Amino acid sequence: MRTLFLNPPSFEGFDGGAGSRWPSTREIASYWYPVWLCYPAGMLEDSKVLDAVPHGVSIEQTVAMAKDFELLVLFTSSPGFHVDVKIAEMMKDSNSKLQVAFVGPPVTIEPEKTLNASKAIDFIVRREFDNQIAAYAKGTPLSELPGVSYRKNGSNMHNPEAGYIEDLDSLPWVSKVYKRDLDFKRYNVPFLLHPYISLYTARGCPAQCTFCLWPQTHSGHRWRLRSTTDVVNECRYILENFSGLKEIFFDDDTFNYRKARTIEVCEELKKLDFAKRGVTWSCTSRVTTDYDTLKAMREAGCRLMIVGYESGDQQILKNMKKGATIAMAERFTANAKKLGLTIHGDFIIGMPGESRETIRKTIDFAKRMDVDTIQVSIAHAYPGTEFYQYAQEKGLVTIDMADTEGHQLPNVVYPGILDRAEMVDWVERFYGEYYFRPRAAWRIVRKAMFDAGDRKRLYGEAKSYLKLRAKRKKYVADHKAGVLNQAEERV
Numbered sequence: 001m002r003t004l005f006l007n008p009p010s011f012e013g014f015d016g017g018a019g020s021r022w023p024s025t026r027e028i029a030s031y032w033y034p035v036w037l038c039y040p041a042g043m044l045e046d047s048k049v050l051d052a053v054p055h056g057v058s059i060e061q062t063v064a065m066a067k068d069f070e071l072l073v074l075f076t077s078s079p080g081f082h083v084d085v086k087i088a089e090m091m092k093d094s095n096s097k098l099q100v101a102f103v104g105p106p107v108t109i110e111p112e113k114t115l116n117a118s119k120a121i122d123f124i125v126r127r128e129f130d131n132q133i134a135a136y137a138k139g140t141p142l143s144e145l146p147g148v149s150y151r152k153n154g155s156n157m158h159n160p161e162a163g164y165i166e167d168l169d170s171l172p173w174v175s176k177v178y179k180r181d182l183d184f185k186r187y188n189v190p191f192l193l194h195p196y197i198s199l200y201t202a203r204g205c206p207a208q209c210t211f212c213l214w215p216q217t218h219s220g221h222r223w224r225l226r227s228t229t230d231v232v233n234e235c236r237y238i239l240e241n242f243s244g245l246k247e248i249f250f251d252d253d254t255f256n257y258r259k260a261r262t263i264e265v266c267e268e269l270k271k272l273d274f275a276k277r278g279v280t281w282s283c284t285s286r287v288t289t290d291y292d293t294l295k296a297m298r299e300a301g302c303r304l305m306i307v308g309y310e311s312g313d314q315q316i317l318k319n320m321k322k323g324a325t326i327a328m329a330e331r332f333t334a335n336a337k338k339l340g341l342t343i344h345g346d347f348i349i350g351m352p353g354e355s356r357e358t359i360r361k362t363i364d365f366a367k368r369m370d371v372d373t374i375q376v377s378i379a380h381a382y383p384g385t386e387f388y389q390y391a392q393e394k395g396l397v398t399i400d401m402a403d404t405e406g407h408q409l410p411n412v413v414y415p416g417i418l419d420r421a422e423m424v425d426w427v428e429r430f431y432g433e434y435y436f437r438p439r440a441a442w443r444i445v446r447k448a449m450f451d452a453g454d455r456k457r458l459y460g461e462a463k464s465y466l467k468l469r470a471k472r473k474k475y476v477a478d479h480k481a482g483v484l485n486q487a488e489e490r491v
Helices: 035-043 059-068 081-094 105-109 111-117 130-137 174-181 213-217 228-241 259-270 291-299 314-319 326-339 356-369 386-393 420-435 438-450 452-490
Strands: 003-007 047-051 071-075 099-103 123-125 148-152 155-158 196-199 247-250 280-285 302-310 342-349 373-378
Touching: 003 035, 003 059, 035 047, 035 071, 035 130, 035 174, 047 174, 059 081, 071 081, 071 130, 081 099, 099 105, 099 130, 105 111, 105 213, 111 123, 111 148, 111 155, 174 196, 174 228, 196 228, 228 247, 228 259, 259 291, 291 302, 291 326, 302 326, 302 356, 326 342, 326 356, 342 356, 342 420, 356 420, 373 420, 420 438, 420 452
Parallel strands: 003 047, 003 071, 071 099, 099 123, 196 247, 247 280, 280 302, 302 342, 342 373
Antiparallel strands: 123 148, 148 155
């Protein structure tokens, strides 16, 4: 079957679920690759991946493509689900013979709800879907495919769960699908060098963080690895086939989880001579990584690590089952700086136990760590996560996860402690206090002074951020005015 793999245009500027662990429209436009869709697409020659938003493809243009395909595989997300259903219905109206499959975390968690959402959805595949989609496109009946839910004689049928894919080397290289279907220069993440390519060297994450979406709803906690040879060979292919590339990013849940494996990969990456090619590589990391591992990474050409610090309060780290301590974070950060490794730090506001005092501790902690760049997210309780279950049991879940443009809104509130507007306000205060320090501001100015490409990029990012900042301030002001009006009415 001629198959279209779609990362849909749920919102303008939306970084969707096929590549993002935290699907939303960002403060600054950024797009991760739709990696999950590119694996099965590589198994089907007569297929196409459409990553609509970064390629500037509208809903209308997406719908117009329906007539050219027999099977649509749409990777949906919780914030964008209602829009994605409408897109599927429009495509089905355009081509009544089109078979529509939904994949992604929401369908795994609520298969009944997904199938009942629209007659346009013919079936779903829960959790990993690579082999099932490829098999169906080649003629295998739905009834024979594990992990599939579908309709039969007016009832919803749910086949037994599929096992996780163990032999990751058997999967195609996503980079070959990027080369075939995507314009790699359209992918931008502010803290990565542009243009970049991302790929996975593993699937699954052994960590137990209560908020993390993919291990709990999609790829699992079992850590499955590609061989070092397969990883290095794909990196070699990327270096030889993407002219102008600046960086390769290993987008595993945690790239350096196991010391011996990380050092083994680094020893082989050295042989690719990244520096001579003018290319660097970066990765995800936990603060539990020791000095020797960081040293091996640096010597192999690693430039940057994305690090989930999350909070500067030890009890909140314990509540979210982070498996790390403040002392570990301090030691890790000192070691990384000593080795010349850049850090992009991720922080979350609004996890269980949060208060004005703990947010203040986290801001002070972030300034003390003083990493190169940061991202501050509002805690989102995604269905299927332990965090969501906790919030539901406590009656803390609100309705909206995002505004009409896909930007984050708190969907968990703590009555009498932190409301929605205050959490949004704290995010802005966090960014302001962090970046309007002389040292942090100088890092940004220095980049703009010495690199014309960075200067243009930073200017665009600043405009995007200031626009959203103004919108958030209005949201906070409107909320406060509404609360005041309600109080006056009660009086």
